[in-house]
Amino acid sequence: DFYSTICQTLNATNYWSGEVWFHRKNGQEYPTNFTVSAVKNDTGKVSHYVILFSDITRLKEHQDQLERMANYDDLTNLPNRTLLRDRLSQAMVRSHRNAESLAIAFMDLDGFKAVNDTYGHDLGDDLLIKISQRMKAALREGDTLARFGGDEFVAVLLDIKEADDCKPLIERLLQAAASTVDLDGNLMQLSVSIGVTLYPKDGADEDQLVRHADQAMYEAKQAGKNCYKLFDTVLDEEISTRLKTIENVGSALSKQQLELHYQPKVNMHSGEVIGLEALIRWRHPVHGLIPPLEFLPVIEGHKIALEVGRWVINEALSQMSQWGQNEIHIPISVNVSPFQLQQDNFVIQLEELLSEYPEVPRSYLELEILESSALSDISQVTATMNECHDLGVLFALDDFGTGYSSLTYLRRLPAHMIKIDQSFVRDILEDPDDLAIVQGVIGLAKSFKREVIAEGVETIEHGIKLLNSGCVLAQGYGIARPMPASDIPAWINKWKSGDAKTSFRLI
Known part of the structure; x- marks a missing residue:
């Protein structure tokens, strides 16, 4: 032919x-x-x-020499990154064809740097050769062991039917790396940390699979070394989702998709509107109005949370300035996250924002902090609160009763207002224990000469019970739901003249 x-x-x-x-x-x-x-x-x-x-x-x-140099490591004669990627691609195709899984194991020798530093690079190279030979011998025919670089290796393990199938192979790799090596009379013993990901359960591409195994390897390092960890695809998806949300919130801030809604706070005895709580919303172009619990906890601890927090305070001050021009003078409280409050420059930034609105009385801005965040570092939080108090800004202790404050802490924190958490208020009509907690908080507030307000007042009956217990300030759906700033003036006028106010003037 x-x-x-x-x-x-x-x-x-x-x-x-x-x-x-x-x-x-x-x-x-x-x-x-x-x-x-x-x-x-x-x-x-x-x-x-x-x-x-x-x-x-x-x-x-x-x-042939050039091809080998392009595909194999000079020191160990193992496949290098280039050939590893080709072998991994072929293994992924085979995995689909045979409906089987494959495992990618990323390995990093523990303590190898100390050997190089102590005995020199020549002996370190000899040690790498010996250990790589032992690890290769621990694998099956058809599996691939490649040198990824330095003291890092990657193994591609074929024909894995279930996750547990790769366990014996990984343990053999651990044993191979941990076996004593005699180099010119020097007895060396290292170990290896291994991260493993399984394809196609982890449906990433070749490069990402190796990165995922690398991530799992670092978990093995943190777990004490000389062990292996499986890559958690669910956790990785959660991290990816969080990062995407952080990115989207940043985009929403720049595109002015964030807005504040305001929930009135009233004196149930006099009917006076004593203030508003600013509550952030995200007006998404596709998903509509997104409540804060769906994105604020996700961004907490990230830089974007500080940017959002600053925006909220500025927006509240700007709104008070606008209303003031229309003879609507009403305080606004904003929620401050623990991460924001504990920034070293928080007070400086707050003073900068206040100075931009000199026409707004500083006492009209109230910062609400969670009781739990106040307890995380009581000394720092107290100092920050005192500095803000010197600027004329007031504080409220939010969700009181959920953080197990001691009386000492309550006495030290310079908060003029205590907010009873709605989880206790909601069931005071049926649950004697919740009623006792609410009455106890009211008593504590009076003892420490603090004002107290109840959240979650949903009905007239809740208001009556609270008034009879000595709490006259309240907010909740029974009074008003959070509403856009444009609706506030009309609501105040209606409240002042309508039946709703009369219904809450109970005593």
């Missing part, structure tokens, strides 16, 4: 070129670069052929 192909090509083109192997006299095969050219006479017929060939053994050896 080979020679017939040459003849067909010559008849068609009068030329053929290719690689042909011959035998030397000693029987050894050698490659040649072989060309055949047809020579025609005056009548146009082929009179003879000219054949040229040259021995390309050295060229082939050089090509």
Whole structure:
């Protein structure tokens, strides 16, 4: 067939070129670069052929050497990153074809740097060679062990039917790395930390699979080394979702999709509107109005949370300024996250914002902090609160009763207002324990000369029970739901003249 192909090509083109192997006299095969050219006479017929060939053994050896250098590690003779990626791609195709899984194990030797520092790089290289040979021997035929770089290795383990199938192989790798090595009388013993991810359960591409195994390896390091950890795809999805939410909130802030709604706070005895609580909302172009619990906890601890927190305070001050021009003078309270409150420059930034609105009385801004956040670092929080208090800003202790404050803490915190958490207020009509807690908080507030307000007042009956218990300030759906700033003036006018106010003027 080979020679017939040459003849067909010559008849068609009068030329053929290719690689042909011959035998030397000693029987050894050698490659040649072989060309055949047809020579025609005056009548146009082929009179003879000219054949040229040259021995390309050295060229082939050089090509093989270059190919090996491109695909194998010089020190260990293991596949390098390039060949690893090719082997992994082939393994992924095979995995789909056979409906089986494969495991990618990322390995980092524990304590190898100390060997290099103590004994030198030559002995360190010898140690790498020995350990890599042992780890390769621990694997099955068909599996791949590659050197990823330095003291890092990656293994591709085929034919994994279930997650537990790779456990014996991983344990053999751990044992191989931990076995004592004798190098010129120096007994060396290291260990290895291994991270493992399973494909296609982890449906990433080749590069991402290796990165996921690398992430799991760092978990093994943190767990004490000389062990392995499986990559958690669920946790990774949660992290990815969090990062996406953080990015989207940042985009929402820049695109002015965030807005404040305001929930009135009233004196149930006099009917006076004593203030408003600013509550953030995200007006998403696709999902509509998104409540804060769906995105604020996600961004807490991230830089964007500080930007959002600053925006909220600025927006509240701006709104008070606008209302003031229309003779609507009403305090606004804003929620401050623990992360925001504990920033070293919080007071400085607050003063900058206040200075931008000199027409707004500083006492009209109230900062609400969670009781639990106040207890995280009582000394720092108290100092920050005192500095803000010196600026004229007031504080309220939010969700009181959920953080198990001691009386000492309550006495130390310079908060003028205590907010009873709605989880206790909601069931005071049916649950004697919740009623007792609410009455206890009211008593504490009076003892420490603090004002007290109840959240979650949903009905007239809740208001009556609270008034009879000595609490006159309240907010909740029974009074008003949070509403856009544009609705507040009309609501205040309606409250002042309507039946709702009369219904809550109970005593």
